[in-house]
Amino acid sequence: MAWKEIGNRQDAIKFWQAGAVGLFDRKNSICPLCEKQSVRFYAHHFSSDSSAIWSWCQHCKLWTVASNMKLWGEFDDPFSNAEISQYECLQQPSWIDRLDELWEAGTLPQYGRRIHKPV
Numbered sequence: 001m002a003w004k005e006i007g008n009r010q011d012a013i014k015f016w017q018a019g020a021v022g023l024f025d026r027k028n029s030i031c032p033l034c035e036k037q038s039v040r041f042y043a044h045h046f047s048s049d050s051s052a053i054w055s056w057c058q059h060c061k062l063w064t065v066a067s068n069m070k071l072w073g074e075f076d077d078p079f080s081n082a083e084i085s086q087y088e089c090l091q092q093p094s095w096i097d098r099l100d101e102l103w104e105a106g107t108l109p110q111y112g113r114r115i116h117k118p119v
């Protein structure tokens, strides 16, 4: 079964939130759609003010990405030194395959901590 991008914005937001909770709070967030598996996630800082977080459910085969946003947090990143082109990878189901393999291999999940937004 191929990965399918979530089309419904409300569902996509629930997935982003579940991914962020996993990343920063180290809690498994059950998939809001199937309630069978935890939402998996991968986050990357492209620059100081541009981040992305991919979230997917291995059971539903659904995924989404929130990009061009600022994730206020620090986390380890297996691709921190890699060239990830936003344009090439962001919307590619094959990228989710790659991330899911890393999850199965134990390279993911990443864990991080929130940092406070400067006032």
Ligand SMILES: [Zn+2]
Pocket (backbone or CB within 6 Å): 031, 032, 033, 034, 035, 036, 037, 057, 058, 059, 060, 061
């Ligand atoms: Zn699911």
